[in-house]
Amino acid sequence: MTEFTPYLSLFGGTLIGLSAVLLMAFHGRIAGMTGILASLLPPFSSDWTWRAAFIVGSIVAPALVLMSTGQAIGYASPVPTPWLIAGGLIVGVGVYFGSGCTSGHGVCGMARLSPRSIAATAIFMATAVATVFVVRHVLGGF
Structure with a gap:
């Protein structure tokens, strides 16, 4: 059985779209996760700082949700x-x-x-x- 969560999905999708728009607006870059991650591996990209911040934000965001709401983002x-x-x-x-x-x-x-x-x-x-x-x-x- 799949859990249907339209409001959480809409909110998450909106945040993904917003992050993609902001990355394009401020850095002129496309928010492709594999490209961002690959550029953090040797040989390092010259613009590694925003890439590292993007990846760290992707990892830290669920922890912030857990700390602020007390509700874990379930995965099994x-x-x-x-x-x-x-x-x-x-x-x-x-x-x-x-x-x-x-x-x-x-x-x-x-x-x-x-x-x-x-x-x-x-x-x-x-x-x-x-x-x-x-x-x-x-x-x-x-």
Whole structure:
């Protein structure tokens, strides 16, 4: 069963969009998480400070929610850890060959009406739908 939280989802989506707009307005950069994170690995980017702040903010924000509301942001996965690791590696390969991730293409690229980002996001979504179908109905899992 999936928990449907329209108000929390709307609020979270609004914050993601706002952060993407502010990053573009103040730094002229696209908020693609994998690009931001990759630039923090050697060889370091010359503009690493805002990138580090962005990643730290992404990690600290849930802790602030917990401290201010007392409500933890729940996460549980019925998927075994090796499958999660394999999935992460597959996504990493896709990000590399797709020249970006869902945040860069899906949030920022589609907002700019980039044909490449629209195509990439359509492929992301179709792959997600196919994966859920195969795992749930063909493999009979999770």
